[in-house]
Amino acid sequence: IVFIGPNSEIISKMGDKDMAKKTMRKAGVPVIPGCDIVENLEKAKTEAERIGFPLLIKARSGGGGRGIRLVKNINEFENNYKSATSEAQSAFGDGMVYIEKYLKPVKHIEMQILADNLGNVVCLGERDCSAQRKNQKMIEESPAVILSEETRKQMIEVSIKAAKAANYRGAGTIEYLYTADGSFYFMEMNTRLQVEHPVAEMVTWIDLVKWQIRIAAGTELSFNQDDIEFKGHAIECRINAENPYQNFKPSCGKISMLHIPGGPWVRFDTAIYQGYSIPPFYDSMIGKLIVFAKTRDEAIRKMKAALCELIIEGIEYNADFAAEILSNEEFESGNYTTDFIEEIL
Template identity: 65%
Template sequence: MFSKILIANRGEIALRIIRACKEMGIATVAVFSEADESSLHVSLADESICIGPAPVTDSYLNISAILSAAVLTGAEAIHPGYGLLSENPKFARLCAQCEIAFIGPSWDLIEKMGDKDQARSTMEAAGVPIVPGTDIIDDPDEAQKRADAIGYPLLVKARSGGGGKGIRLVERSEAFLNEFHMARQEAQNAFSDGAVYLEKFLTRVKHIEVQLLCDHHGNVVTLGERECSIQRKNQKLLEESPSPSLTEETRQSMMAVSAKAAKAIGYKNAGTIEFLLDTQGNYYFMEMNTRLQVEHPITEMVTGIDIVKWQIRIASGLALTFTQDDVHIQGHAIECRINAENPLLDFRPNCGTISFLHVPGGPWVRFDTLLYQGYAIPPYYDSLVGKLIVHSKTRELTIRKMKAALCELVIEGIEHTSQVQLDILSNELFVKGDYYTDFMEVAFDKTISE
């Protein structure tokens, strides 16, 4: 087991990893930008090192600075959290070259699954259903022909896309070429890779993901699924587990396919396979996230398994101590992402100093946050400031518990999205579980604008 781990991240996920390490008796090293000097993860870690100015390119994406900090402090491993460098194959490869364990899969698997086109073909070869589409396509005229053959609506998707960038929806043939060129340019600007492919756009679909843990001894376990269909501009807002929409037959099929795919590609550590589920119960591979997910706490709530601790154990070479038969989903869990945004101003990010903070409590209520009273939120980073997670015996009771927790949560000094979450939880479609990825557009955004 490692004796010291460097956390190459910030905010609530850095705190989450520090807490896991403390419980395991592992020393921690925090890295921070000049703007994050007063952040909680800096004071709670055993050691901390400033790695550069506020912009992420000069600090949290500064690979040489992070690796230098690891070498200087004698860290044996680096946990990348989510976002930032967590799915950067170059970073994972350099960790290996420096003989520092990367707490995640190997760099070549990150590279393979990060290439959306290669991921599609890899999953198809492993027997996973994929959405009808094309391989990488460069010639505009050929792309137009293929698009017309697939039919509209369809998506032009960046090979190296993520976070909704490099994706263009095309609803008619006449608009295709313009959107094709715009997607390529956007992808080039965002990822320095303008390669795109085409994919049929499925309407009225749900976004379902399966959590995996895979060790270095051939053991693969699925930890159930998460429903992630409440989204705005391709960014998740609320997640729940288990999904209220899956039949047990579909659930078992999805789990089996995911485990088979993980074994086929030789996956190691925690990972998530994401699917689109249509109204007929058919599911299709969307992408694989080769890292810890923001929404991992709800899986921990319903399984009782600490995913972060198992990431660390697996990276150190330990085998899973449980099998698929030992995994039992108990009750229901919901996570609401609390963002420092103003919903009345098109969710504009909002910074400020926290003048008062009250965190909800009670059994099976968890608030993962970077906030404390007096903390000044810097304007340079993601607007996520906390994740409120609750668990109860049934979905109905969990919705009630989440509403109570949101009403108890007080964050003064900034605008935030807790009221938006309350509105979602009270919506009839959500209560019925009859919602899709377009929920915010068809049932919610109209209300905000009125």
């Protein structure tokens, strides 16, 4: 039996965010200013004062926004340190944390990579994942309109370098924070196919699921970086069973009626069906709505129409709120940052 994806050593190495940062720093990849693992509160305070406030305390393991605390001054530090380590221990079985400088305002830009077993690595461009709430992505799009061609080329080159430094195999994502002055910093690497991978597929016409299986089977990539062309614009909205107008209250229950939007280049990835019951035990995401068009403006219009066509009766869901985000002037400009949604709530 062959595992589809990188081996356990790479998964462990990149899953340890402290080790991942050391690997990237050694390879010459820019990383967010900060420190390595802090073993106790006193050492953490010393490093915090050296780094300067505001800063982030971040769990070494896991993801999904768990074990992260924003600290604005030294008076808040001890409580947030204890809270972050406790949550990390509970969620991931590992309470170790490290500290990073808090960069704001920033965009969250991630680069999609594919690497075969013969050392060939290609980057399938970027996704702008800045539309998020509490570190949870809500809308993703590709390409990121704010990036210049020069910066895009630099990020592609750095991402390929990062993948080679990690000896990576399969499909993976390298995530960066992008600042207003055009700088970008490695944040973490996800050693898997991500929720938002369809937007990369749509703008490159490369089937990521197919290629991760082929790579696991030992097939060499049949294309190189020069073959990658970016066409059109794709947007994905995460459809969650929750009520954004009641503090994102989770919603569960039986789906009494389901209408899925259709049409050219409209895709809905989901496991739900009419009669399916949404349980209260798991993540609130129940589907992904993805559209593709020749231009960003057209993609936004198409997504708004698809959100209107999506009908899920029996539960509450966030389609109307997603449409409001798409209609916001800041989103339309492409200049929105990671704190954009929190500011409009």
